[in-house]
Amino acid sequence: MKILSGLASVASYPADRVRLLAWHVQAYAALSGRALKGLVTRPFYARDTIVQLDSIGVGSLGIVFLTGLFTGMVLALQSAVEMERFGATIYIGRLVGASAVRELGPVLTALMVSGRAGSGIAAELGAMRVTEQIDALQTMGVDPVRKLVVPRFVACLIALPLLTIVTDIIAILGGLLISVVKLGLTPELYMRSVYESLAHNGFLLTFIPVDFVMGMVKPLFFGAIIALTACYYGMRTEGGTEGVGRAATGSVVASSILILATDYFLTQILIALLIE
Amino acid sequence: MTPIIELRGVRLAFGDRVVLNGIDLVVNERETVCVLGGSGAGKSTVLRLILGLIQPDEGEVLVRGRDMSSSSYANVLEMRRDMGMVFQGAALFDSLTVLDNVGFYLFEHTDLPESEIAERVAHLLEVVDLNPTEVMTLLPSELSGGMKKRVGVARALIHEPCILLYDEPTSGLDPITTRTIDELILKLQRDLGVTSMVVTHDLESAFRIADRLALLCEGDIVFEGTESEMREAADPYVREFLA
Numbered sequence: 001m002k003i004l005s006g007l008a009s010v011a012s013y014p015a016d017r018v019r020l021l022a023w024h025v026q027a028y029a030a031l032s033g034r035a036l037k038g039l040v041t042r043p044f045y046a047r048d049t050i051v052q053l054d055s056i057g058v059g060s061l062g063i064v065f066l067t068g069l070f071t072g073m074v075l076a077l078q079s080a081v082e083m084e085r086f087g088a089t090i091y092i093g094r095l096v097g098a099s100a101v102r103e104l105g106p107v108l109t110a111l112m113v114s115g116r117a118g119s120g121i122a123a124e125l126g127a128m129r130v131t132e133q134i135d136a137l138q139t140m141g142v143d144p145v146r147k148l149v150v151p152r153f154v155a156c157l158i159a160l161p162l163l164t165i166v167t168d169i170i171a172i173l174g175g176l177l178i179s180v181v182k183l184g185l186t187p188e189l190y191m192r193s194v195y196e197s198l199a200h201n202g203f204l205l206t207f208i209p210v211d212f213v214m215g216m217v218k219p220l221f222f223g224a225i226i227a228l229t230a231c232y233y234g235m236r237t238e239g240g241t242e243g244v245g246r247a248a249t250g251s252v253v254a255s256s257i258l259i260l261a262t263d264y265f266l267t268q269i270l271i272a273l274l275i276e
Numbered sequence: 277m278t279p280i281i282e283l284r285g286v287r288l289a290f291g292d293r294v295v296l297n298g299i300d301l302v303v304n305e306r307e308t309v310c311v312l313g314g315s316g317a318g319k320s321t322v323l324r325l326i327l328g329l330i331q332p333d334e335g336e337v338l339v340r341g342r343d344m345s346s347s348s349y350a351n352v353l354e355m356r357r358d359m360g361m362v363f364q365g366a367a368l369f370d371s372l373t374v375l376d377n378v379g380f381y382l383f384e385h386t387d388l389p390e391s392e393i394a395e396r397v398a399h400l401l402e403v404v405d406l407n408p409t410e411v412m413t414l415l416p417s418e419l420s421g422g423m424k425k426r427v428g429v430a431r432a433l434i435h436e437p438c439i440l441l442y443d444e445p446t447s448g449l450d451p452i453t454t455r456t457i458d459e460l461i462l463k464l465q466r467d468l469g470v471t472s473m474v475v476t477h478d479l480e481s482a483f484r485i486a487d488r489l490a491l492l493c494e495g496d497i498v499f500e501g502t503e504s505e506m507r508e509a510a511d512p513y514v515r516e517f518l519a
Contacts, residue, residue, distance in 0.1 A: 132367035139327050139361040140381045140435075141353045 031149065031235070032228050038150035048151035056117040056152070057159030061166065063112050068167035071104050072096055072174025080183050089183055093193025094200075096175035101198060101215045105168040107263050110222035113156075113163060114255045118230040121152055122251035125234025126244040134235065144235070153227040160223030161216050168215065201275050214270045221266060222259050229255040277304040279338075280439060280471045281326055286335035288321060295321050297495035298335065308465050308472040310482040312517070313492035319475040320364070322492075323441050326473070327361060328352040339439070357385075360432030360470075364444040366424035368416035374401070374427050375412045381435045400430040404460060422453035429460060433468075440464065442474040446481045458484045479518070491517060 038044075079095040125148060128134050137144045172194055179185040198209040233251035237243045281303040288296040295318040303309045313319045324330045325337050328344040337344045339355055347355065368377045376383065378400060379393040386393075398408035404426040416424060425445060432440060445461065446454040458481050465472055465485075476482050482489055483503050491499040491506070491514060499506060499514045506514060 127370075131365055131370075132363045133369055135324075135327075135329055136361070136363060136367040136369070138329060138353075139356055139359065140384065141356050142384055143349075143353070 027236075028228070028232050031145065031232050032224075034145045035149050035153045035228060035231075038146045039154065043146060045147055045151050048147065049154050052151045052155035053159060055120075056113065056155045057162060060113050060116055060159070060163055063116055064109055064163045064167050065170055067108050067112050068100075068105070068170030069174040071108060071167075072100060072171030072176075073178050075099055075104070075171070076175040076178035076183070080178070089179075089185065090189055091193055092175065092179050092183065092185070093172075093190040093195075094197035097172060097194035097197040098200070098211065100171035100175075101168050101209075101211050103215075103263075103267075105171060106164050106215050106218040106222060107259065109164045109167045110160065110219065110226065110259045111256055113160065113222075114226045114230075114259065115252055117156075118226045118255050119248040119252050121227065121230035122234040122237075123244055123248040125231060126237030126247035129235060129237040130240055130243060149227070149231040149235070152231060153224065156223035156227035157220060158223075160219035160226070164215060164219040204274070210274045214267075214274060217270060218263060218266055221262055225258045225262060226255050229258060277307075279303070280305050280307075280340055281473060282336070282338040283322070283325070284336045284338070286325060286332045286337060288318075288325070288330070288332050294495050296325075296332070299492075299495070299497050301490055301497060301500070303471055303473050305471055306465070306469050307487045308461070308474065308485055310474045310476055310486035310489045311492060312477060312479065312482055312489055314477065314517075317492040318495060319477070319492055320443050323361070323443055323473065323475055326441060327356060327359060357435060358437055359439045359441060360435070360437040362425070362428045362432050362440065362442045362445055364447060366416070366428035368419075368424060368427060368431070370416055372415075373412065374414050374416075374419070377416065377427060378430045378434055380431065385435075396434065397430070400433055401427075403433070403464075404430045405456070406430070422449055422457070425449070425453075425457055426460070429457075429464070433464070436468075438470060440470045440472045442472065442476075444476055444478075445474060446476065446478050454478070454481055455484075461485045 075096045076092055079092050080089055083089045083092055083095075125134070128148075134144050134148070137147060175194075176187060176190050179190045180187055198211050201210040204210055204213050230251045233247040233254070237247040239246070279302045281301075283299055283301040285298045285300060286296050287294070287298045299322075301309075301311075301322070311319050311322055321330070325332055326339060326344065328337075328347070331345050335345075340358060342351070342355055344352060344355060368374075369380070372380070375394060375397050378397040382388055382393045382396065394412070398412065401408040401411060406423065406426050411419070411423065411427070416427070419427065429445075442461065446457050449457065461472065461474065462485055464470055472485075474482070474485060486503070488500065488502055489506055490497050493513045498511055499509055501509070507518065509515070
């Protein structure tokens, strides 16, 4: 009998996992819906939003700067190895510009912010959950989604595109540094090559490069993913301090996977809409 | 006597674990009722149900005649304004000073000038026997356990609720601080006429402050009555609990 009930529980295991996953997807969607509603309805916590903008946006400038710099430098180094074989080192700017603005800028910025700010949000809200501070908010007639989630959501939506611009610029400058110092290109040649890569897919409204638009749409989605995933994990924390650690780790893992998967599908859609 | 809090046939289970098994409990106006029970008996769950933080599987939770379990979220938020809650660990907001913690409700829900809120906070800190000038600007991390509890009580009182709910108000405190917190609860009941429900496992403290006591055991209320009735009860669990 014991063996039979054991087998039955093993058989029901995948079904339980699927049911649990479906439940999480539903709860995540509900939180997203409430956060979106909070964007357009009162009360709006402007002061909390500014505090979060400072923490998520300004606070991430350092790592975003370093990410951009080393990414640009390594892109230039790697492409130089191949390009030198064909005597095409003057096109290094094209490679660096296109890679940074279209893909690496938005994705790496999002991953870094997820690791730094996302984990912080999950841990902070998780600690508030296990010490009953979120319950305290509710007992005082304050909706925790509006007070805690919406300001972080808005801050990420604003900060991610701006941080991505910083990463893009620094990456291009990092490439410039290597191209000039190590490969002997002139700055003008490198920058012209970067411009050509950005102009390659045309312009929107005659002056905004399509590649730049692609690179700016993605951070909006990535910002939403980072904030909502971190808040979701934080608000659902249980199990004391151990639970807080689990929430922070889970939030970074989940948002990183979501960012990479969303990047693929968004790229497909944006290529279809803007280039093809 | 007007009933202020009524639990009628409340049943709640988390998965297979039955926490409350169809309990009935009434707290009348200006009364202090202590809910006793061992760890994990579902005492704090009772408070969470009254606050509408969780919903029962069956039964009704009435606060001043309105059902918390079937009201809309907006109504629940409004009904919570009648209640003040003192949390087990005080649940003070880490990033806010004592002034901002105690005045939180007024900062959130009123347009009162900061100076007036500060005045009210100072008055309440005096009510809970704290020196306003000393503690107003401190962060929760700079307070002792007993001070945190007092600030928690002051925060629960700021919007002048008619119901006060206490979750283990004396847990983790030394006997002297426990006694002063008990005296504070009695003082608030006497001076402000609030209706109180106190969840505790501290018998001595419960006997000091309660008008009536209810003992929870495995999801059921096995005893409800006064201290003297409890001492004379024949129920084996009550006898064991008193021993």
